[in-house]
Amino acid sequence: MIAFWVLAPIMVVSAIAMVMARKAVHCALLLAVIMISLAVLYAVQNAPFLFAVQIVVYTGAVLMLFLFVLMLVGVDSSDSLVETLRGQRVTAVVLGLLFGLLVVVAISQATLGSVVGLADASEQAGGNVKGIAALLFSRYVFAFEVTSALLITAALGAMVLAHRERLTPKPTQRDMVTQRMHDYATSGIHPGALPGPGSFARHNSVDTPALLPDGTVSELSISRVMRARGTVRDVSRDRAGEREIETESRQIEEGNT
Amino acid sequence: MSLLYLIVAIPAASAAVLLLGGRLADRWGHLLGAIAPIASFVVGLVAFVQLANGTDEALTQRLFSWIDVGSFHVDFALLFDPLSAVFVLLITGVGSLIHIYSIGYMDHDERRRRFFGYLNLFVAAMLTLVLADDYLAVFLGWEGVGLASYLLIGFWQHKVSAAVAAKKAFVVNRVGDVGMALAIMLMFTTFGSTSFEGVSAGMDQATSGTATALGLLLLLAACGKSAQVPLQSWLLDAMEGPTPVSALIHAATMVTAGVYLVTRSNFIYDQTEVAQTAVVIVGLVTLLWGAVIGCAKDDIKKVLAASTMSQIGYMMLAAGIGPAGYAFAIFHLLTHGFFKANMFLGAGSVMHGMNDEIDMRRYGALRGAMPVTFATFAVGYLAIIGFPGFSGFWSKDKIIEAAFGENLLIGVGALVGAGITAFYMTRLMLMTFISERRWTKEAHPHESSLVMTVPLIVLGALSLLGGVLLFNGWIVDWLEPVVGPEEHAELPIPATMITILVFLVVLVGAAVAFVLYGRDKVASNAPARVSPFTKAARADLYGDALNEVALMRPGQYLTSSLVYADNRGVDGAVNGLAAFVGGTSGSVRRWQSGFVRSYALSMLGGSALLLLAVVAVKLA
């Protein structure tokens, strides 16, 4: 009981936060919190097998898949929180509240009777897992077999969808060289390696752009992902500070002389 | 097995070969086309001899069951009775001559094979018409000859006037055909049969109203096909077709189909005084109408066409008189078939020699250049005006006599018609063959080839001798099984007096023409300053204008107002409904925004609504 009252607020808050979080990764992490809490609630309700499955399947597999796809896809797509469909958000919240309220009213009105509990059933079957297994391979065996077909189909489908057919032969090193020289000849793109990130006395990090000889920032040295995330370090202040230090040291030198 | 069917089958097969054979048949097509009606004629002659020597009233041959629906049976059967026999011989005999003539006349035409195909088609249809023993089969032939007439009038379809004339003939004939169709439907509903036998048997019990309705409807049909007032307007325009066509279809055979129909339906007309009177009036009006038009025309073929109209008026008049006139109607039909075909072919011969010039004011003094044509034409001329001894004399005289027997007024009308006929035919003769030459230098009038003159000579001989059919009252006796015994009405004046009177009137008519056209020079161009009567006659007595004012204009107004009502009313309602639905969909489809989230929102809304309903029901 304590577990429920501790976890329930956490779950609700996490759920709301998940809906409102700006970054997809945060959503995934909050979802993980909810799912682990759910697993605990399963355990509390005499469902140890589901507890394990929830942890393994959801938190382990599904969420990892989510994060994996996020890494593949979601980096560039910054989710703007400005609503484009007129009235969508307000209507959604109102309807969601109405729906939840109605369900709660329905549940509170229902006469559920006393709780039977699973102690007897587990004892009879020789444990929770054995009980589930007995049911799964007798009454639900057909559904179970169909599910296996579904899983295989899903795996195949995902492979087909994600597979990209190579339509042209893979370029060799010679091809790439030719292409680079061609690009240089036609559009002046430098054939050499891109400039590395800037290194500064206080920093040696990829978030610092390299400076060109005239002091401007080399755009080529900034990672595309860093720019999309907006985490590129602003170096103008560093340069100002550098100049200050220069003047100070010069004054000191002049004072010394 | 009787060979009767061959009469129709031979020309029909020949037409099929000629029309479907294509260019393969170009070289020998005209020969096949000419042989077909001759073969039919031979078969017809054999049948005729068989009929004349046998004891049967008619030869019949049942070919096949045509329609067999419920209680309605129509057999396709051929009936070769005395009436059909004379028609078969006229059609195939005159038809053969005209076919032979056409070989020469159409010699220079690239589409001669097609022409012969159409002619054969016509002959087959016309023979179907006269050999059928059922009104429905008559109707088949009736439409067949209408089609052939349309195709042949418009044979030179590159000429706009020919195409228009063909269309006009077709459309005017449709009016008559509606009458025929309605008559057949009426027969079916009243008697349950459309065969001559069945209708004839049923007429005894029929009410006079039915008889009158049938008579008037059949008269309408006859008017359309025979160019009788008020459906006369197409015949003069039909002269746009090649001259052999005018001779065969629009003089000798097809236009007499109306007379055939009335005579064949004698069992109907004998029951109804009203319809008979209507036939007589139509005949009288048309004979005068055509004669008056004939006086004013300068186009040689149009004069002959007007004359045809007038002569068929005589036949209708005779047929309308009843048993006293049927035989003479057919007799005049035969003699007219001879002399009018003769004159039409003569006119064709003249045109052939004159570079297709048709204006009589450009002819004159052609008797020297074309002696054979002149001689045969003169025989036809004497026959049509009723010069004693010639075929037309015997037939027309009998009709006028019968007209006097019917009614003095009608008799006088027929008499006057004879005088006018003499006038315009004399005028034609004088302007074409006698008076001074008025042709231009380009014209080199010459006699036509033998293939054209021989038919002329044969027809000329028939025109001269056609009267022998009346010898000893043969034609009357011959037709008696079909039309019943001849009745002799009380004549107000003795028959001999009538004959002399007719001759005198004819002489007066011819003399007037001689005075007007024989002595003075004939103007090369038609005088413009003429009396209103001449103007009216030149304009076909305003028949077209009348049709235009009475039928065409109101029809056009009706159509345009219906089109307006259709566009605005019917279409407006339909289009308005469509626009309403379209507009509504246009605004409703905006809901289909393509945004998954709004769809999901409506799903959640729906679920909430359902849940609300469940909770509300449970709590209530």
Place this chain on the structure above:
Amino acid sequence: MSTTPFLVLSAMLFGVGAVGVLVRRNAIVVFMCVELMLNAANLAFVTFSRQHGNFDGQIAAFFVMVVAAAEVVVGLAIIMTIFRTRRSASVDDASLLKY
């Protein structure tokens, strides 16, 4: 203990998940919200399993998990494919199928 609090919690999580589906535009986050809704339903299953004293509810929850796993695999593959061609993971951008 009574099962009602569990069910109320399940309803709340479900509602929050539904609102998330409607409000968020990033397809992956929408997917996560769908998962949240599924899990809320699972909680209800497990709770009812205890309520009635048999394992059928737990089996149902188990099947839901299996199906959800399959769905996630295919769904994420689809998202990847769309992203690959359209350079966007926003559900609003894929709105061509409309009037």
